[in-house]
Every structure is written in C-alpha cells, then in structure tokens.
Amino acid sequence: MTKLNDLPLVALQFYATAPYPCSYLPDRTARSQVATPSHLIDARAYGELVRLGFRRSGAFTYRPYCDTCRACVPVRVPVAAFGPNRTQRRCLRNHGNLEVFRRPLAFDSEHYRLYLAYQRHRHPGGGMDQDSREQYQHFLLHSNVATDLVEFREAGTLRMVCLVDRLADGLSSVYTFYDPDLPGTSFGTYGILWQLERCHVLGLPYLYLGYWIEESRKMAYKATFRPIEGLMGGVWRRLP
Numbered sequence: 001m002t003k004l005n006d007l008p009l010v011a012l013q014f015y016a017t018a019p020y021p022c023s024y025l026p027d028r029t030a031r032s033q034v035a036t037p038s039h040l041i042d043a044r045a046y047g048e049l050v051r052l053g054f055r056r057s058g059a060f061t062y063r064p065y066c067d068t069c070r071a072c073v074p075v076r077v078p079v080a081a082f083g084p085n086r087t088q089r090r091c092l093r094n095h096g097n098l099e100v101f102r103r104p105l106a107f108d109s110e111h112y113r114l115y116l117a118y119q120r121h122r123h124p125g126g127g128m129d130q131d132s133r134e135q136y137q138h139f140l141l142h143s144n145v146a147t148d149l150v151e152f153r154e155a156g157t158l159r160m161v162c163l164v165d166r167l168a169d170g171l172s173s174v175y176t177f178y179d180p181d182l183p184g185t186s187f188g189t190y191g192i193l194w195q196l197e198r199c200h201v202l203g204l205p206y207l208y209l210g211y212w213i214e215e216s217r218k219m220a221y222k223a224t225f226r227p228i229e230g231l232m233g234g235v236w237r238r239l240p
Contacts, residue, residue: 009035009045009048009049011040012035012036012037012040012041012045013036013037014033014034014035014036015033015034015036016032016033016034016065017031017032017033017034017065018031019031019067022069024071024072024213024215024216024218024219025069025071025213025215025216028066028069029066030066030069031064031065031066031067032062032063032064032065033062033063033064033065034060034061034062035049035054035061035062038060038061038144041056041059041061041144041145042145043145043146043166043167043168044168046061046144046145046165047167047168047169049061049063050165050167050172050208051169052231053074053231055074055172055210055211056143056145056165056174057139058138058139058140058141058142058143059138059142059143059144064211071213071214071216072211072212072213073211073213073214073230073231073232073239074208074210074211074212074230074231075208075209075210075211075212075228075229075230075231075239076170076206076207076208076209076228076229076236077196077206077207077209077225077227077228077229078205078206078227078229079170079196079199079204079205079206080205081227082196082225082226082227083226084193085224085226087189087224088189088193088224088225091186091189091190091193092190092193094185094186094190095185095187095190097154098152098153098154098159098160098190099152099153099154100150100151100152100194101150101151101153102148102149102150102151103149103150103151104149105141105143105147105148105149105163106141107133107136107137107141110158111151111158111161112133112136114158114161114177114178114179115131115140115161115177116131117179117180117181118177118178118179118180119131119177120180121180121181122180140163140175143165145165145166146165146166147163147164147165147166147174148162148163148164148165148166149161149162149163150162150163150164150194152178152187152190152191152194158179159178159179159182159187160176160177160178160179160187160190160191161176161177162175162191162194162195163175163176167204167208169205169206170199170204170205170207170208171198171199171202171204171206171207171208172207172208172210173191173192173195173207173208173209173210176188176191176192178191188221189221189224192207192209192225195207196225209222209228212228212230212239223239227239
C-alpha cells in the first residue's frame with residue numbers, strides 16, 4: 001500500500017486547510033489536506049496520490065480531511081468487471097451518434113459558453129455559474145499531468161466536454177459539462193461509459209471517479225456503475 005512517505009511523494013509537503021462550509025452536506029463543515037508544491041506533482045506522483053484518495057482542481061491537489069466526518073469515499077470502477085445495466089445500455093444506444101474529438105487543453109469560447117450554461121442550470125447560485133474566463137481556465141485548463149480534453153458533437157453541434165487525466169493504472173475523470181437544455185438526454189452517464197470504454201481500449205484497469213457521498217443526491221449516479229470500489233481505511237474494496 002502506498003504511503004505519503006514513499007517515493008515519488010517524499011519531496012511533497014502536506015497541510016490541512018481551515019474549516020469551510022461543505023459543498024455537498026449543507027449542515028456540515030469540511031477541511032482538506034493539500035499536497036504541495038504543485039510543480040513537483042507530475043504524472044507519476046499524481047497517480048500515487050490518486051491511489052491515496054487525492055483529486056485535483058486545476059493545479060490544486062487535495063483530499064477530504066474532515067475532523068469528524070468520513071462521508072466522502074474515493075471510488076473507482078474496475079474496468080474488466082464492469083457491465084452496463086439496462087438503463088446504461090439504453091444510454092449507449094441513444095447517444096451512439098455522438099462524434100468524439102480530442103482537442104488541445106486550451107481556452108475555447110464555445111466550450112466556455114457551454115460550461116456557463118451547464119453551471120447556471122445544474123448549480124445555480126453556487127458561484128461557478130458566474131465564473132470568469134480566468135476562473136474557468138484555472139479550474140479546468142491548468143494541469144501538470146497528462147490530461148485529455150474531449151468534445152462530443154451531434155451533427156456538428158457541441159453537446160459535451162470531458163476532461164480526463166491519464167494515469168499509469170487508469171483514467172481519472174476530472175470534470176464533465178454538457179448541454180443542459182435537451183430533455184430526455186443522459187450525457188453525463190454517456191460520458192462515464194465512454195471513459196470506461198476508453199480504459200478498456202487502452203488496457204487500463206481502473207476509472208477513478210473522485211468522491212462518492214451516500215447522503216448527497218449529486219453523487220448518487222456514481223453508485224450505478226457496478227461493481228465499484230471505495231477507499232476505506234486505506235484499502236480499496238468493493239462497495240456493497
């Protein structure tokens with residue numbers, strides 16, 4: 001099991017933030033453990049950190065470090081064992097006409113407009129619906145690791161953008177945003193299914209999905225990708 005004092009992590013330092021309001025459970029406060037300095041967190045180091053439950057937002061690499069709460073569970077899907085359920089198979093059929101394009105990790109005004117529309121619809125009043133161009137770039141386009149930016153288009157129209165980090169043992173889903181105004185679509189589910197298939201093509205054993213919180217409706221979709229493993233007590237194990 002990897003530890004924080006193992007190479008290539010030995011050169012990093014870790015600090016705990018002050019408490020702040022939890023984004024997912026409104027009656028609680030949260031803290032994070034942050035890995036620094038960011039310029040030393042290359043692809044190899046970041047892969048080790050992900051296996052320890054860390055995640056990144058731009059160049060900011062962190063994991064939950066709350067005093068009394070353990071609701072955030074890092075999760076990953078073992079690709080070889082995954083099988084889509086009926087709803088997911090229908091999603092694959094419904095969105096099979098989407099064309100996929102890999103683009104440079106750079107600012108694109110069309111992506112930015114879709115991002116703002118997504119935030120205004122999915123997370124109104126959360127602050128991210130007012131993100132400036134600079135905030136958007138810091139959040140999604142700053143990366144010290146190997147990151148793919150992938151477009152999904154339907155008859156030329158941009159429908160979804162996924163950002164995915166490439167690790168030695170899998171892909172790590174960074175963020176996905178999509179057209180929020182089309183009824184009867186399941187772009188978010190399709191994005192994860194596409195990433196699972198991409199892992200399969202690349203021969204990578206895991207898709208890391210960040211954190212799952214049983215009590216949060218926003219996180220409930222992650223538990224539908226079965227089987228799924230959670231990092232608990234420092235050990236990755238299947239969730240019931």
